[in-house]
Structures are given as structure tokens and as C-alpha cells.
Amino acid sequence: MRAMSLLEIRDLYVHFKTFDGELKVLDGVNITIFEGEQVGLVGESGCGKTLTGKTILGILPMPPGNIPKGEIHFLGTQILKMPPRERRRLSSQGLSAIFQDPLAALNPVYKIGQQLGDVLKYSAKAKGKNLARKEIRAQSIALLRATGLPDPERILNSYPVQLSGGMRQRVCISEALSTGAKLLVADEPTTNLDVTIQYQILKLLNQLPEERGASILLISHSLGVVRNFTERVYIMYAGSIVETAKTSVVFSDPLHPYTKGLLSSVPQLIPKAMSEGIKGDVPNYLEPPKGCRFHPRCEHVMPICRMEKPVSSSSGDNHKVACFLYQR
């Protein structure tokens, strides 16, 4: 089984300094990803999902961001304390990312062949190898073909604007896979795409890393996407993880009121009346609610919820929930 944890985030806090005061966004996040695992991270917009992804990748602008507390262990090393140069080397080999908008992720003035070739060239260089032009081209073609792109030779010779959204995202996936990364952070990779394309891209993201032995952190606001394409899921609300378990367990037996609320908000193919959604909005991070950050929106709020922050407690089968309703 997977004993070795690839990435471990322990009690991570991320704050932002602004003119209005300090935004306390991440509030003690704990996430563990094992080798070869496909993990989902879900929540509404403004919950800190993308921020978590950026902190892992080390692309968070600091300042204004700062990390008052917390650790991120990747391949057994604490990467937050590393000197920048070393960290870059480690993440250039071990970490990759796919972003929401592939048009913004690709450089508009270089051909795909140039961009993909550069990634291959410099990641080989970092490993002390020099690739000949022919090898780069052959590898690029193989990568593009692996992502199901027809006519890779033509694509290498195209600019990003000449491709469709789905094709661009496939190019981004091949770039992300080209370095032989151990962990792929996919931040809303299909939000801009149509459902039929979304299905194909997610299928690809499910297969390719597995073939190459990589893990995936799939960040999404869509519960359906996460249910169909991950093995384990973290539900995030207002900067903390409120519930985590195997994906099938969370969807068949959700515990946290926030998870329940989210699930009931999703329209379904079964005829029924539309649900009410969850009342209220994601809190303001300048002065987040005391105690459990979900309490102003919670239907089951108790006096203790307003005072203390619930800790994550196990309710069996690796199902953890941070809610006083389940604390014993």
C-alpha cells in the first residue's frame, strides 16, 4: 500500500497584509497526499483552495502574503524553510501545475514547440543532461500524442491562439507532465471548458499521471468533477479543512453541515425541488468569525461553536470531520 506520503501540509497559516489590516485566510490547513494518489480539494470561491495550491508551488507573492506558521513537507523535506534556489530546483523536478486558463498560462508570442521544448530542455539540464534538438522534438511529439492531440507536428508549429480551449489545456498537461513531476497541482483545469471537453480532459488527467506514477491534487469548485475523478477528497471552508475521507464516503455519508449544504445545492438529474443553498456568504477574512468559521451560516450552531475552533476528529475509516456535532 501507499505508506510513503509525498506531500504533507501541517497546520498551515497564510495571511496577507493589506492597508485595511491583516487578512487571515488559511487557518491551520492539514493535507496529506500519498504517492500515486488522486486527491480533490473542494470549496466555494474565496475559500482558499487556489491559495493552498500556490503555497505548495511556491508561487505566492510574499509580501503581501506571509506564512506565520506551518510546514510543508515534500518528499520528506520541509520546503518552506529551504533557500529559494534549492526549492526551485526541487519543485522544478517534483512539482508541476495546470491552471484554469490555459491561454493565460501559455506565452502568446511563442509557438507551442518552442515553449514545450524549453520545458524539456531545461528540466533535462537541471538533471545534468543535454538534449539534442531532434530528441526534444521527438519527445514533444510523443507527449502531445499521449494527451490525445491529433497531428502533433502541426500543433508544435502553432501559436496558442490558433488552438481551441480543449487543445490548449492538453498542451498545458503535456508541459506539466514533461518534467516527470511527482505531484501535479491542477487548479480548476476544466472550469473554462464545455462538459464534453471537460470529461475528456479529466479522463486524461486520471490516466496519464497514473501511468507515470505521479499524484494529483485536483482543485475544483465542482463536486461532480471531484467525485468522478479523485480517490480522496478534502472539503475546504474559509481557510480550513472541514472534512476529509475517501471520495465515495464523503458523497454517500457527508458529515459536516457545510459539506451537506454544498451537496444539496448541486442540481441533480433526479426531479426534485431546488434546494435553498447555504445561507450567507464566505466570511470577510479581515475579521473572520470567532470559533468555527462556518458558525454564522450553520443550521446546527451551538454555543461552543462561537467560542472555540473545532479540531479535526476521526469518525472511523479515515473519515475526519472538524465539527462539534461529532466531537466526543
Added chain:
Amino acid sequence: MSKNAILTVSGLKKTFATPQGVVRAVDGISFSMGAGATFALVGESGSGKSTAAYTVAGAYRPDEGDILFRGQSIAALRVRPHLLKKEIRMVFQDPGSSLNPRRSVRQILDLPIKLHDDLSRTKRAERVTELIRLVELAANLASRYPHGLSGGQKQRVAIARALATNPSLVILDEPTSSLDVSVQAKIVKLLQELQEKFRPAYLFITHDIVLMRNVASEVGVMYMGKLCEKASTKDFFENTIHPYTRMLMSSIPVISEVEELLIPKQLVPKGEIPSPIDVPPGCSFHSRCPMRMDICTQVDPVMVEIEENHVTRCHLYQGAKGASSSE
């Protein structure tokens, strides 16, 4: 088409000339909706659903075909009469850009009333207060500007603005696609409650086919400017026929096992929507269709009625019951 139809669109075509060639954005669609009903136009991006909506709303004049509103043709009008603008209203996808950033909520809601109703200043103020209450916004938001509102609140203002004149047809162009699920649920619920109260008909443009299961009374699926299947919601979801519709359905990331049983399994989504400039000959879907036959690459199928109120445009069903063209 039924007598009490509020909107009847027949053979509607709208093309755009571009330097690369002519884009047939809407290529002959026909549908009809009753008063107080919700008709959903579903499709991927580039299928022409928004162009169809804009043409009905009067932003474009159709090249061909007719639009009947309460039995009267409004397709050829160069300028729509004042009264018509009061009756057909629209809610756009992005409330951030459809609300004037320099007007307060009160001013935004006051304008349509001022233009369309002959009311005194105090009566108008009362009406604005009532509208704000109807869309469940806090009364103190009236003096705010759009930038001070959340996405869901802005969309509520946009809905209030559309309903300010008591319209009989509201065109909703992806009203919830920029919102979170929990907010989407609230907005859709609100739209349904308002429909119950004031009975406007909704022309709902969306890419989210699941949402329509519980909202629409009739669903039409568009692909490359044409309708490929149209049925009442129940029929549509219980007996999905067209290969494209089934491909759409099987792409849905569902959230429960019960739903999984409802989606077609044998159709794996593949390919992408072709360029609208060189539309494939014959059936425009044939390049992606797993059930393609020889005829599909040559002849464009016509709409046939499969059962009452359920039409589809596919060669697999051309010989079906009463293959009379309804187009």
C-alpha cells in the same frame, strides 16, 4: 403550434460575415413557448444559443425566419415599439458588467419604471422598495453601487431590473454560470418563486443540462446553430434520443449513484465542436458521432417527431413514426 403561445420562433437564421467566411450562428431553429413556461436552450459554447437569445431580444435582426410574439411578427421590425421592450426583458450572464457601475441600486431599478410606467416619484420609490424586497435583498443595499455587492446580490439586482416592468417574457442568458453552486441554488429558487408569483415566461439559455431537469418545462439542445433534439423535460431526460444529447448527458459529472443509473453509458465523449466557418457537410455532428452512417456525411437530416412533443434531427430516426418534417 399552440394557440396560447407567447413566443413562436420559426426557421430563425442569423449569419455573421467575418474575414474568414460566413458564420452561420443560428441556422434555422424553430420552437414555441407557452405563457408562463420555461424553455431551456442548452448547448456548448459556440452552438449559437446566445445568438438565438439576442435575436429574440431584438439585439440582432434575423436574416431569415420569423419571431412571433403573442401571434404578431416582430422579426422584421427595425425599431421595436416601446411596449414590446416592456414585455421582453433580459438578464445577462455577468452581472458585474451588465449593471452600470456609476448608478446606485435604487437608480438602476428606477430607470425601467420611469421609462415604462407613468408613475409619480413617490410611487416609483415604493415600487423600487418592493422590488428589492421581492428579490430578497436587504433594504439598506438600495443606496449601494454594484461594486459594493457580491456576485449573487448583483444578479438579484439584475433580476429585479428585468422584472421591474412586469414583463411577460424574460430571457435569461446563463444567469448563474458565474456563481458558486450554493449561490446558484438560491438564485434559481428565487427565479422559480418569482415565476410563480408573476407568471413571466422564461427563455433560459444555459450550458448546464442538469440544472434544467428541475427548472425547465421544455428543453431544446443546440449544436452548431441547429436544434438537434427538443422535448418536454420529462421525456427529454427519460428518453434521450439524439447521439449528441446522449454524449452531453454522459459527460455530466454526477454526484450520486442514483444519477449514475440515469446517464447513458455506451457513449464516450470525444472530439470538439468544429469551426463554425467550415461546417461539416451533411449532419454537422457526424465528425463526433459514434453511430455515424454513410448518409450522415452527405445529407442533413430533418426534424422528425418521435412521439408527441418530442422531435429530433438524426438519420437513425428518419424512418420513425410519421416522418413528417416539422421544419
